[in-house]
Amino acid sequence: MAKYFDVHPANPQPRTISTVVDSIRSGALVAYPTDSCYALGCQLGNRDALGRIRSIRNLDDKHHFTLVCHDFAQLSQFVRVDNDVFRAVKAATPGSYTFILPATKEVPRQLLHPKKKTVGVRIPDHVVTQALVAELGEPLxxxxxxxxxxxEPLTQGWEIKERLEHEVDAVIDSGDCGTELTTVIDFSGDEPEIVRRGAGDTSRFE
Known part of the structure; x- marks a missing residue:
């Protein structure tokens, strides 16, 4: 049965954030709000939770998982970023973008696209998400x-609690969050490719 955490959207309670992060470190799969709708999150290397995400979403092995990072310094530990890409990504973060980039050896193999060896990364502009990844000390x-x-993605904490009661371990509710998916930009080729148009402005990549 999923635990339900009511978190203040502007000033998340440190004790609650710490409790949630402790559960993530202990293997929990959580549903949490971002600046671009809700997401499912777990600790890097948690194969059981990864399998549960695949099952909940019915994903194949070509799906790009995302590493939600606290800041650019953390992001750059997990993906390779050349100078041109650095400037483009830096200018668009934090925000509602997911960037697909070549992964470093820090990324577990099971998260990589099987052919491209890429992974998604993002730095969300959301206080609660930022509090979670800051406390965790690594990408989510x-x-x-x-x-x-x-x-449409799920956007209400209470509904997620009802529908995924036995499939996730915790639901974090901080009120309204974004309802649009992120804009996805693939930087793994010679030119940036807009894979999905979502909440983020795409004009700077066109």
Whole structure:
């Protein structure tokens, strides 16, 4: 049965954030709000939780998981960023963007795209998400909470608690969050490719 945490959207309670992060370190799969709808998150290297995300979302092995990072310094430990890409990504973060980039050896193999050896990364502009990853001290392995055969992601904490009661370990509710998916930019090729248009402005990448 999933635990339910009511977190202040502007001033998240440190004790509650610490409790959630302790559970993530102990293997929990959590549903949490971002600046671009809800996401499922767990600790890097947690194979059981990764499998649960795949099951909940019915994902194949070509799905790009996302490492939700606290800041650019943390992001650059997990992906390779050349000078041109650095400037483009830096200018767009924090924000509602996911960037697909070549992964470093810090990224567990099971998270990589099987052919490209890439992974998604993002730095969200959301106080609660930032508090979580700051307390965790490493990226949060994440995937948008978009259920199979549904066009829209889940955006209400209470609904997520009801629908995924026995599939996640915790739900964090901080009120309204974004309702649009992130804009996804693939920087793994010669030119940036807009894979998905979402909440982030794409004009700077076109």
């Amino acid at each position: 392995l994440s995937s948008t909470l978009l259920l199979p055969d549904e066009a």
